[in-house]
Amino acid sequence: MKSILPFPICLTLIAVHAPLQAEDIEWFEGDKLVLTNGVSTVEGTSGGGLATWSTIAGRELENGIGASAHVTVIELPDYGWQSHGVSIGVLNRVELSYARQNFDTRDVGTALGLGQGFTLNQDIYGAKVRLFGDIVYGDPHVPQISIGVEHKRNLDGPVALAVGAQDDEGTDYTVSATKLFLRQSLLVNATVRYTEANQLGLLGFGSAAGEGYSLEFEGSVAYQLSRRAVIGAELRTKPDNLGLGEDDWFDLFAAYAVTDNVTLTAAYVDLGSIATFEDQRGAFLSAQLAF
Amino acid sequence: MISTFLSALMLFQQAPKQGVDWDKEFGVEERVRDPETGEFPVDPYDQDNANAGAQPFEGERLAEAFGGREGIQRIAERTVELSEADPRIADIFVAHDMVRLKRTLGEQFCYLLNAGCDYSGRDMRTAHAGMGVKKADLNALVENLQLAMGEADVPFAAQNKLLSKLAPMSRDVIER
Numbered sequence A: 001m002k003s004i005l006p007f008p009i010c011l012t013l014i015a016v017h018a019p020l021q022a023e024d025i026e027w028f029e030g031d032k033l034v035l036t037n038g039v040s041t042v043e044g045t046s047g048g049g050l051a052t053w054s055t056i057a058g059r060e061l062e063n064g065i066g067a068s069a070h071v072t073v074i075e076l077p078d079y080g081w082q083s084h085g086v087s088i089g090v091l092n093r094v095e096l097s098y099a100r101q102n103f104d105t106r107d108v109g110t111a112l113g114l115g116q117g118f119t120l121n122q123d124i125y126g127a128k129v130r131l132f133g134d135i136v137y138g139d140p141h142v143p144q145i146s147i148g149v150e151h152k153r154n155l156d157g158p159v160a161l162a163v164g165a166q167d168d169e170g171t172d173y174t175v176s177a178t179k180l181f182l183r184q185s186l187l188v189n190a191t192v193r194y195t196e197a198n199q200l201g202l203l204g205f206g207s208a209a210g211e212g213y214s215l216e217f218e219g220s221v222a223y224q225l226s227r228r229a230v231i232g233a234e235l236r237t238k239p240d241n242l243g244l245g246e247d248d249w250f251d252l253f254a255a256y257a258v259t260d261n262v263t264l265t266a267a268y269v270d271l272g273s274i275a276t277f278e279d280q281r282g283a284f285l286s287a288q289l290a291f
Numbered sequence B: 001m002i003s004t005f006l007s008a009l010m011l012f013q014q015a016p017k018q019g020v021d022w023d024k025e026f027g028v029e030e031r032v033r034d035p036e037t038g039e040f041p042v043d044p045y046d047q048d049n050a051n052a053g054a055q056p057f058e059g060e061r062l063a064e065a066f067g068g069r070e071g072i073q074r075i076a077e078r079t080v081e082l083s084e085a086d087p088r089i090a091d092i093f094v095a096h097d098m099v100r101l102k103r104t105l106g107e108q109f110c111y112l113l114n115a116g117c118d119y120s121g122r123d124m125r126t127a128h129a130g131m132g133v134k135k136a137d138l139n140a141l142v143e144n145l146q147l148a149m150g151e152a153d154v155p156f157a158a159q160n161k162l163l164s165k166l167a168p169m170s171r172d173v174i175e176r
């Protein structure tokens, strides 16, 4: 088992290295334009719900420390999925996040011999660094670019191994580019993810048959209806390491900033086949509190 | 800082002689508003539409969405008024000539929206030099502009079109 600790710590050091006096640092001032911090993903990072963006969590800019928390439920025909987590954004440079996923297998649990309502759990520790660029300002052709790691610990290792996974923990690496094209009122995100996770890690990592890392894509397009309301769509490609017919994901979402600090997101999600149970289409509801 | 230091220093000085014009002694030129425009004079510069910092839009539809030339001028004035009263950024505005800013900001918006104006102000880098503007200040100003445009019933997509011209100017406005 590799330890994840050194990486986030060294990322934090990069940020703290910035020439700022302690007294200059603001806490929770709310300097970002509303909605430009994105909404928490099911993996705890800031983004568009399913897709990670290059945003840094919280509402602070280069001289402040912000934070956000989220609760998300996804209601599917055969499963109930819930995630919650917290993240902090330091100097609009570094994001550190934690999320817990609880995936209730309901009747499928019985069918798979796990037991009725068996719940798969996973912890995700994330770190993201904004390299350069600004979502709103600066050169209109240069997006905000961030790199990230997500270390995932599946808490039901025996199940993951039983379905053919190689490991019960793994690490994803992401590179994201995000830009708000004001002229079109469109926010566009593209993320490349290097991952070996099966169903985000809920079914473990890699396969005993030797399948491992692959490059996957996450794309989001969001149209700003007003300062507080956006609608959009997301696509997320996924590997099929276990040969269980794992599908790419798709969603249509609407997000509304009820206040500058509270954002509600509702989406129609199509998660395809999960553990051979097909057509997992349903509702995604998420609340985010951000400072 | 410096002014506190200076006033502290003054306390230790002997009482000043009566009848001394201290502004003159220190070479401070008294600023007088132009009786016609009501503006303070500024250091000479070359007037050029290029100072507006972006190319204007084509066509007339956008200018109409902003209520034409008068509508645009009102939005610029309202943005300045909101910003002067905005505790987040008021400090940056107090020492400056708001009469002029209302006029030149209106001209800039009017020029960019192709509503039939020329921009007679300074370029963005010169106009904001030494102000110490941060991204948070810029966001505050954008919010005030959004409020002003909203009050004038400018559709959101049209609001964003104006912002699309202004946002890249952050490179000249924000202090590095």
Ligand code: HEM
Pocket (backbone or CB within 6 Å): B089, B092, B093, B096, B097, B100, B101, B104, B105, B108, B120, B121, B122, B123, B127, B128, B133, B137, B138, B139, B141, B166, B167, B169, B170, B173
């Ligand atoms: C991209 C954003 C901005 C644009 C397009 C813009 C535009 C302008 C324009 C056209 C002028 C008039 C120049 C002249 O009269 O010669 C001006 C001056 C000024 N701006 Fe901005 N501005 C921006 C951001 C800001 C911000 C964020 C602040 C402060 C929070 C600010 C504060 C001022 C002040 C105080 C003046 C008066 C300068 C003087 O008369 O000495 N501006 N700006």
